[in-house]
Amino acid sequence: MKDNFEQALIIAVEESMERADQFFLEIEDKTKDGPGVTRVAWGEGEQIGHDMCEAWAKELGMEISGDSAGNLYMTFPGEDREAPPFIVGSHMDTVPCGGNYDGAAGVISGLAAIQAFQAAGITPAQDTIVMAIRAEEAGSWFSGLHGGHLGSRAALGRFMEDELNTAHHNYFDKSLYEVIKTAGFDPDAIANNPPHLNPQKIKGYCELHIEQGPILIAENKPVGVVSGIRGNRRFRNCKALGEYNHGGATPQSFRKDAALGAAEFLYKFEQVGLQTLADGGDLVFNPGIIHTDPDVNGLSKVCGEVNFTLDMRSESSEILDTMRKTAEGIAAEISEQRGVNVDLGAFSVSVPAALQNDEKHRMLKGCAAMGLEATSLASGGGHDAAEFHHEGVPSSMIFIRNENGSHNPDEAMEMEDFCEGTKILAWMMATA
Amino acid sequence: MKDNFEQALIIAVEESMERADQFFLEIEDKTKDGPGVTRVAWGEGEQIGHDMCEAWAKELGMEISGDSAGNLYMTFPGEDREAPPFIVGSHMDTVPCGGNYDGAAGVISGLAAIQAFQAAGITPAQDTIVMAIRAEEAGSWFSGLHGGHLGSRAALGRFMEDELNTAHHNYFDKSLYEVIKTAGFDPDAIANNPPHLNPQKIKGYCELHIEQGPILIAENKPVGVVSGIRGNRRFRNCKALGEYNHGGATPQSFRKDAALGAAEFLYKFEQVGLQTLADGGDLVFNPGIIHTDPDVNGLSKVCGEVNFTLDMRSESSEILDTMRKTAEGIAAEISEQRGVNVDLGAFSVSVPAALQNDEKHRMLKGCAAMGLEATSLASGGGHDAAEFHHEGVPSSMIFIRNENGSHNPDEAMEMEDFCEGTKILAWMMATA
Numbered sequence: 001m002k003d004n005f006e007q008a009l010i011i012a013v014e015e016s017m018e019r020a021d022q023f024f025l026e027i028e029d030k031t032k033d034g035p036g037v038t039r040v041a042w043g044e045g046e047q048i049g050h051d052m053c054e055a056w057a058k059e060l061g062m063e064i065s066g067d068s069a070g071n072l073y074m075t076f077p078g079e080d081r082e083a084p085p086f087i088v089g090s091h092m093d094t095v096p097c098g099g100n101y102d103g104a105a106g107v108i109s110g111l112a113a114i115q116a117f118q119a120a121g122i123t124p125a126q127d128t129i130v131m132a133i134r135a136e137e138a139g140s141w142f143s144g145l146h147g148g149h150l151g152s153r154a155a156l157g158r159f160m161e162d163e164l165n166t167a168h169h170n171y172f173d174k175s176l177y178e179v180i181k182t183a184g185f186d187p188d189a190i191a192n193n194p195p196h197l198n199p200q201k202i203k204g205y206c207e208l209h210i211e212q213g214p215i216l217i218a219e220n221k222p223v224g225v226v227s228g229i230r231g232n233r234r235f236r237n238c239k240a241l242g243e244y245n246h247g248g249a250t251p252q253s254f255r256k257d258a259a260l261g262a263a264e265f266l267y268k269f270e271q272v273g274l275q276t277l278a279d280g281g282d283l284v285f286n287p288g289i290i291h292t293d294p295d296v297n298g299l300s301k302v303c304g305e306v307n308f309t310l311d312m313r314s315e316s317s318e319i320l321d322t323m324r325k326t327a328e329g330i331a332a333e334i335s336e337q338r339g340v341n342v343d344l345g346a347f348s349v350s351v352p353a354a355l356q357n358d359e360k361h362r363m364l365k366g367c368a369a370m371g372l373e374a375t376s377l378a379s380g381g382g383h384d385a386a387e388f389h390h391e392g393v394p395s396s397m398i399f400i401r402n403e404n405g406s407h408n409p410d411e412a413m414e415m416e417d418f419c420e421g422t423k424i425l426a427w428m429m430a431t432a
Numbered sequence: 433m434k435d436n437f438e439q440a441l442i443i444a445v446e447e448s449m450e451r452a453d454q455f456f457l458e459i460e461d462k463t464k465d466g467p468g469v470t471r472v473a474w475g476e477g478e479q480i481g482h483d484m485c486e487a488w489a490k491e492l493g494m495e496i497s498g499d500s501a502g503n504l505y506m507t508f509p510g511e512d513r514e515a516p517p518f519i520v521g522s523h524m525d526t527v528p529c530g531g532n533y534d535g536a537a538g539v540i541s542g543l544a545a546i547q548a549f550q551a552a553g554i555t556p557a558q559d560t561i562v563m564a565i566r567a568e569e570a571g572s573w574f575s576g577l578h579g580g581h582l583g584s585r586a587a588l589g590r591f592m593e594d595e596l597n598t599a600h601h602n603y604f605d606k607s608l609y610e611v612i613k614t615a616g617f618d619p620d621a622i623a624n625n626p627p628h629l630n631p632q633k634i635k636g637y638c639e640l641h642i643e644q645g646p647i648l649i650a651e652n653k654p655v656g657v658v659s660g661i662r663g664n665r666r667f668r669n670c671k672a673l674g675e676y677n678h679g680g681a682t683p684q685s686f687r688k689d690a691a692l693g694a695a696e697f698l699y700k701f702e703q704v705g706l707q708t709l710a711d712g713g714d715l716v717f718n719p720g721i722i723h724t725d726p727d728v729n730g731l732s733k734v735c736g737e738v739n740f741t742l743d744m745r746s747e748s749s750e751i752l753d754t755m756r757k758t759a760e761g762i763a764a765e766i767s768e769q770r771g772v773n774v775d776l777g778a779f780s781v782s783v784p785a786a787l788q789n790d791e792k793h794r795m796l797k798g799c800a801a802m803g804l805e806a807t808s809l810a811s812g813g814g815h816d817a818a819e820f821h822h823e824g825v826p827s828s829m830i831f832i833r834n835e836n837g838s839h840n841p842d843e844a845m846e847m848e849d850f851c852e853g854t855k856i857l858a859w860m861m862a863t864a
Contacts (some may be wrong), residue, residue, distance in 0.1 A: 248812025249838075250645045
């Protein structure tokens with residue numbers, strides 16, 4: 001790599017933005033759905049995205065291939081074609097009526113970086129693959145038993161036994177197996193053949209993505225280096241069980257008020273959570289759903305039952321375990337003290353992805369090299385990068401400032417910020 | 433009154449129980465509705481009750497009359513027929529699929545007491561009227577603008593302007609005016625004539641009713657002297673308004689979590705309420721309904737809106753006012769501190785009825801005279817007695833022990849306890 005390559009790369013990335021902007025406008029136009037865009041996993045919108053990527057990659061003279069799940073691999077040859085390739089990418093599907101940037105930005109930035117390489121005459125040491133991944137938004141499209149991030153997990157051979165049949169695509173009302181087959185790919189090969197990607201033969205994985213929270217806006221920074229991807233503990237079926245009673249005639253000390261029991265639980269859990277944050281731990285949490293039984297509840301009745309959910313996320317598995325036990329402890333204490341049985345029920349586990357320290361340090365160096373002040377922040381949502389990380393691939397993520405959150409039509413990424421992020425991505429690709 | 437009349441009255445009341453028991457069985461049989469009974473206000477079941485009362489009163493040679501609202505007055509002549517009469521009674525309607533005793537017990541006990549007077553040769557100083565009151569369960573049968581307790585309020589001239597038209601009978605899908613007219617009574621007379629009862633010409637009012645709470649069961653007492661009827665402050669439309677956000681990507685300090693805001697409000701309000709009880713104040717309270725918006729909420733979303741109710745009741749208007757202000761203060765504090773706007777909205781007011789001290793003391797004396805240990809307790813629910821009290825009639829209430837609460841098919845009053853209560857009622861009538 002030339003000593004002054006960075007200045008050339010900065011200019012070349014800036015020049016690639018016109019093509020990238022055109023791509024964003026065209027894909028928005030082609031997948032518009034009311035106020036937002038919809039690109040159904042293994043559906044028409046996602047395929048439009050893949051086709052557009054392939055077309056640009058062909059303009060750039062990249063090699064095109066695919067796998068049995070329909071993931072698209074666009075390869076830019078490196079100096080040593082036998083060396084393990086460096087992969088960048090993200091997903092082309094969206095949630096229903098979502099935004100134009102969540103997912104697509106990561107693939108488009110990869111292609112823009114390759115265009116910049118060509119303009120600046122840069123050839124990385126190894127092949128660079130820009131990967132357009134299927135069905136990252138599986139949580140929005142599928143029900144039944146599945147592990148999410150279906151495209152990357154298929155490519156890495158991370159499917160659970162029979163997941164092709166237990167996952168159900170709600171939009172198509174078909175099993176995952178049938179959906180993949182109907183889309184023209186090969187579910188039997190996914191089930192029976194070795195995975196398309198061998199993690200031991202991947203140099204690294206880097207994903208650019210819009211931030212889904214407000215931190216970069218608040219800190220007035222265009223880009224951030226992701227410290228890790230939060231895992232979670234999720235209680236979907238919490239229940240406070242008390243006793244329905246006359247709201248006027250039952251003395252307070254005789255009551256088993258489920259609504260007051262649930263309120264006490266949530267308040268006390270929040271206090272411990274805030275202390276964990278004050279102690280410097282990484283944690284977010286929320287009850288998202290809470291309701292009494294509309295068939296039985298009433299203004300003048302002591303409430304006998306409340307159902308609610310509790311989601312907690314952290315970069316630290318230890319904090320998640322501690323908070324989960326804390327929640328169960330508070331629930332047990334309330335059950336004993338007020339006769340309202342607070343039962344949190346089963347919880348699901350998603351393991352945090354710490355992301356690789358070497359790659360994070362390299363990215364911080366890249367930020368400095370490209371003239372950007374770096375901010376570190378956690379990713380609250382899951383991403384395909386977590387799947388690569390869990391398979392031992394040195395993985396990293398770049399977040400782009402984005403107003404109004406993601407998964408909604410109001411996503412608001414500025415092209416200036418996207419350009420800064422693409423510079424860092426390109427630097428990561430060039431120096432891998 | 434003879435000196436030894438009490439012993440004779442005890443025996444005579446006990447002998448009247450066979451007829452009373454028969455009445456309970458017959459009315460249950462005639463108004464059965466699945467597991468419970470249904471006596472619609474101004475409907476068939478209630479009329480069956482009135483007809484049965486009238487039949488028994490005629491057996492007893494009582495004078496029968498009615499008013500424009502359909503209330504039934506059964507008069508037992510006293511020594512001075514010009515003196516203001518003493519009224520006892522309750523209502524004959526029930527809630528939909530309710531229990532056999534809520535209401536009816538108060539009228540049947542009055543008739544049983546008259547039968548006992550005849551057997552024991554007792555003639556009170558003034559006329560005694562047993563009153564079968566219409567539509568006390570108005571809260572269950574009517575929507576629209578109305579003040580509840582429609583039968584007693586009609587008799588006492590307590591209707592609000594135009595209440596005959598603003599109250600809507602849901603079962604018949606008719607206005608109060610039309611329902612009364614269809615039932616064969618005279619709504620125009622209610623609106624235009626002086627009220628049937630002149631409070632200044634009533635010696636007193638005494639109502640026997642099953643307890644709707646668990647206190648007499650817990651204290652192992654067959655009857656209780658009601659200290660007062662709780663009033664209330666009711667917030668029907670409380671709302672915590674925060675902001676929907678990504679549940680993983682939004683740092684805790686950026687959140688405006690409406691569910692956690694509502695939980696904090698309820699927990700803190702409960703703490704103040706429990707302190708008020710510890711300080712000896714009369715108070716009960718409950719959020720009866722609480723729910724997030726099912727169209728928008730989600731496990732992994734910070735909750736933007738929670739709706740809930742808050743009902744608080746007390747024998748003391750001062751405590752109600754203090755607690756209402758406390759609630760609004762806590763709501764304002766939370767709104768300021770966590771950016772979740774907790775708005776309790778409008779509240780309705782029902783004034784407590786302290787009941788008359790002289791009559792309460794007289795009843796305690798009666799309990800002693802009839803060989804019963806007296807327990808004092810508040811009434812949590814509203815009763816017709818409150819309407820007489822608010823019009824200045826010296827009013828009192830006797831509660832009968834009752835398992836399983838009221839307003840449900842499982843009401844469980846024992847005839848032995850009913851007999852004890854009837855003895856006290858009869859004593860109150862005899863010595864008024």
